[in-house]
Amino acid sequence: MSEEEPLFEDVKFHQKRKHGKWSEVEAPVMDVPVADTHAHVQMMRDPALSLARAGAHNVGFVEAIVDPTDDGFTTFSALPGWLMEAAGDLRRLTSEPDQEVHDCVVAVPRVRIAAGVHPHNAKDYTPALEDDLRAHLADRRVSAVGEIGLDYHYDLSPRDVQQEVFRAQIRLAKEAGLPVCLHLREAHDDGFAILSEEGFPEAGTLLHCFNLDGAEVARWVEAGCFIALGGQLTYKKFDALREAARLVPRDRLLTETDAPYMTPEPLRGTLCGPEHVIWTADALCAVLGADTPEGRASLLAQLYENALGLLDRAPTAWQREHAHA
């Protein structure tokens, strides 16, 4: 993530070379739409361009993550503009003669929102902020509460505060009938204990950025959670994660990016966008042995269906009731 990375106005992937040079990398072709279930869209340098690029690579769905303590609720007001601009960008980029866009019809991805206070920012969670968050959850574009959880790696908020705020937001999600998107780092025992005490939300639990092994993944799968895999799946050192992925039932796996972070290989060292999810989806096909065209298409279709089923949901009864309150 360096300042000098150019904002490429095209749909290609670019790899950093020595001496400030960049080269193009051939991208895997997705014949089936792919979902990015975790992207910080408002942190993209050009959110519209990122969404257009995602659309060009057949990313059909993006869950945009909003933390009101970071950026307020900007995404809520900016999203219609981004989508409109993205449609223009997509038309322009894919009509240029040297762009290799595959034959299927490309469109701007469908974007839904997850809103919640990250454990880093738990110290800024106040009753007034909770009221504001609750009001925004009533927006029909919201399909999850998150990312919420515990981060004992950075400990940017005191642990007791993180736990309290995690509990408050689990309750909020249950009140709203929405799933939760979890961020847990070096805190899986406490996270699991808190969810067990509060009760896993009926609408679903998504374990974001899962990067541990088969032994850890088991209890989450047993508890009914969805396991979201990002760029780390493509990293050399993460054999245990690839092993864990094979233990998750296919109807519980999700693909994500955590853009602008966690850029998958072979593009590490560059900024991640929602379009990069295709590299992770491609890696997941290899990890799960989906190597025939049919096997690959059916796995990708399943992954996409998982994402839409969990996150592209109809408004909850609570949302319908509170929509114009």
Ligand SMILES: [Zn+2]
């Ligand atoms: Zn994130």
